[in-house]
Amino acid sequence: MDRLPDDVILEVLKRVRVEDLLTCRVVCRRLCVLAVHPDAWRGRSVHLGRDISACLSYYRQHADDEPRPTAVATLLPALLLAPCLGALHMVLPTPGFLWPPAAACAVRDVFLYVVNNAGVREAARVVQRQVELGRMRRLEVRMSSEDFRDLLLREADARVLFEAMALAAVSGLEHLTISSDVNNSKYVAQPKTFTLHAAASGALREFSCEGFPAMGPFFDLVVSSSAATLEKLTCEPHPGLDALVASKSLKALTIVGEGEVDVDGAVQLLRQACQLREVTLVHESRVVTGKLVVALASSGQAAAERLTVLLNNHYGNVRNVSVPLLAVLPRLPALRYLSVDWKPVELLKGMRLDHAPALRYFKIETQSKCAHSWVHSRELKRLMLANRALHVRVDNIITCDCNKCSYCARHQQLTLALSLEHHVYFYTHPDGQCPSPEYHGSEGVWVGLPL
16 A cells, blocks of 8 residues: 555545545554545534435435435534535534534535524534635525424524524625524514624625514625625515625526515516516415516516516416516516416417517416316316427326227327326427427427327
C-alpha cells in the first residue's frame, strides 16, 4: 500500500462506510490523516434517526438504494472529526443525540425532519452552527402533523428557528424549504419588528415556504434580500409578493393556500412579472383562484409556458375558475403546458386553436367514472383535430363495465388496457410523426383519435 498514491487511496475511502472510515484512523499514521481528508467526506450522505421514512422521498430522487441510518454512537465522532459532508438527513430529536458545540463538520445540504418542539429547538441549533461554518447551500426543514408528537407547535421555538433560517438565507444559501401542516402552524407569527442585525443580500435561487402564512416579516426579509437571484418560489399569497415585480430572475412561481385571503400582493406580481415561465396555482377557493388566473394575463405581455391550476376539490361549481381561464388563454400565446384537476367541460367546449396555438400538452387530473366517455368525447375530438400537435392526458380514470361502447367491444385490446391503467393519453398526429416527442412516454395507454 505504500506504493499507492494518496488520490488512489482516497478513491477507496470514499466508498467505505462511515464506521469503517473512522476505524481506519487507528490502522496507521498515513490512514489516520487520509481518513479525515475532505475528499473522503465531501460527497457522503449521512442519515440519523430510527424513523428514516421521512427521508426516503427526497433520497430516492438522488440514489438507487434506500438510506442506511447511521447510529448515534457513530455520527457523534464523525461530526467531531470529519471536515465536511455532502448531505445530512436528521430526524429531530433523536434519543441520545445533541449537536456537539465543538463540531466543525461543514455540511452542504441539510435536511431536518422535526417531530416535536424539542426538535424545533435542536433544528435551530443545527442551522446556526452550519451558518457559522459557511458551507451550507441547501436547507430543508419539514414538520408533518402525522409525525409531530406535541399537540401544538410552540411559537417561541418556531421564532428561534425562523431567525436562524433568515440568517442562513443571507449567508450564501441557494435553496431554502420550510413546510408544515401541524395544527397551529398557520397562526404562528413573527413580530413585525423582525429584522437581522446587519443588512445583507442573499443568493437564494429556490425558496419554498408552506404552512406559515402569518410569517410575513420573515417572508418579506427573505424575498427582498434575494430578489435579484430568486428563480423559483413556492409560498402562500403573502402581501409582500409585489416586492418581486421587478425581479428579472424569477421564472417559476407556485402559490398555495386556502380560504378567502388577501391576494393583492400575488395579483400585483402576476400582473407585472412578465418574466414568469411556469405558474402553479393551488388554492381551494375558486374565487381566489379565478382572480389569480385573470391577473396572470392582464398585462397582455405574459410569457408563461406552463400553467397548472389545482383546486384540490373535484366537486361543486368550477365556473368561477374555468370561465376566467378560458377568457385568458388567448392572452397566453407562449403556453405549451396546461394542467387542471377538474373535468373542464367549459374549456373543452370553448377552446379553439386560436385560444392557445402553442399548447402541446393538456393534463386533466380528475376522477372519471368511465374511460370510454373520454375516448368518444366530441369536445375532446374537436379540440384535438383543431390542434394536431396537442397531447391530452387524463388521470384518475375509474373504469366501469357499462358495455355501452360497441367500438371498444370490438377492440378487446383497448378495452383491457383501459381497465388496467388509470391515465390515458390522446393524440391525433400520425404515428411516428409527433411534432413534440418530448411529451411522449412509456406509461399509460396511448389512444389515437379519431377512432
